[in-house]
Amino acid sequence: MKSISTVLGTAVFLSSLSAQAAIDTANYRYQAYFDNALYSRCVSKPSELSARQRIDWARNEGVITANAANWGKEYKYYPVIDYYDKSIFSICSYEVTPSSAATLEQYKQMAHRSELGGRCVYRPDPNPLYERIDWAILNGKISNNAGLWGRYNGYYPVIDLFTERLAGVCRFGR
Numbered sequence: 628m629k630s631i632s633t634v635l636g637t638a639v640f641l642s643s644l645s646a647q648a649a650i651d652t653a654n655y656r657y658q659a660y661f662d663n664a665l666y667s668r669c670v671s672k673p674s675e676l677s678a679r680q681r682i683d684w685a686r687n688e689g690v691i692t693a694n695a696a697n698w699g700k701e702y703k704y705y706p707v708i709d710y711y712d713k714s715i716f717s718i719c720s721y722e723v724t725p726s727s728a729a730t731l732e733q734y735k736q737m738a739h740r741s742e743l744g745g746r747c748v749y750r751p752d753p754n755p756l757y758e759r760i761d762w763a764i765l766n767g768k769i770s771n772n773a774g775l776w777g778r779y780n781g782y783y784p785v786i787d788l789f790t791e792r793l794a795g796v797c798r799f800g801r
Contacts, residue, residue, distance in 0.1 A: 655695035655718060659704045660775040662717040669707070669719030678705035678721035690715060702764060702771055722771045729784075729793050734773035738782045738796035747797030756783040756799050768793050 650658070663669055673681070685706045686696035690713065699705060703722035706715045729737065741747050763784040764774040768791075777783060777796070785795040 649689050650691045650695055650715060652692065652694045652698045655691055655698060655704070655706075656775070657779070658715070659699075659702075659718040659720070659771075660779050663704075663720050663772045663775065669717060672719075672721045672723070673705070675703075675721060678703070681705045681708070684708075685715070688713065702761075702774075704771065720771050727792075728767045729769045729773055731770060731772040731776055734769055734776065734782070734784075734796055737793065738777075738798070741785075741795040741797055747795070750798065750800035753781070753799045759783050759786075763793070766791075 672678075679700060682691075682696050682699045682705050685691045685708065686693055690708070691699070691706060699718070704718050704720050707717045707719055708714070709716050757778060760769075760774045760777050760783055763769045763786065764771055768786060769777070769784055781798050781800075782796050783799050784793055785797055786792065787794040
């Protein structure tokens with residue numbers, strides 16, 4: 628009888644360990660959007676080395692997937708881990724935004740102005756536009772937070788072909 632209760636106890640313990648699955652890229656990106664662009668849960672920026680170490684720790688501990696870790700490093704978002712239960716409290720940006728990159732507020736204003744001015748008449752499919760948003764972030768045209776806001780609210784950057792600057796922000800079809 629004692630062996631049956633031991634086996635059941637072990638099974639319950641092991642199932643509780645596997646219940647906390649690693650956060651994948653889509654969920655990591657989604658939480659980064661909410662923590663940075665909406666709720667402002669992030670108050671300080673660690674050094675890039677420290678942020679990358681946090682990302683590696685979370686990946687090695689199975690808190691996030693390898694793809695989420697790669698996305699975090701590429702777009703500069705690190706997890707803030709709870710000291711006691713090792714869960715992710717928030718996902719914050721460690722990006723130092725170039726002064727030429729549009730901030731979240733500037734991006735939102737441009738989106739509003741573009742819609743009022745009737746500039747955005749074409750509503751393209753969103754899939755290739757995610758690549759445009761990523762390109763704009765990686766090339767310092769818009770901040771990470773502006774890019775995440777654009778992704779989740781359906782707005783993409785219009786980059787001028789000749790000056791390679793942000794010319795407008797348009798809504799895409801969803």
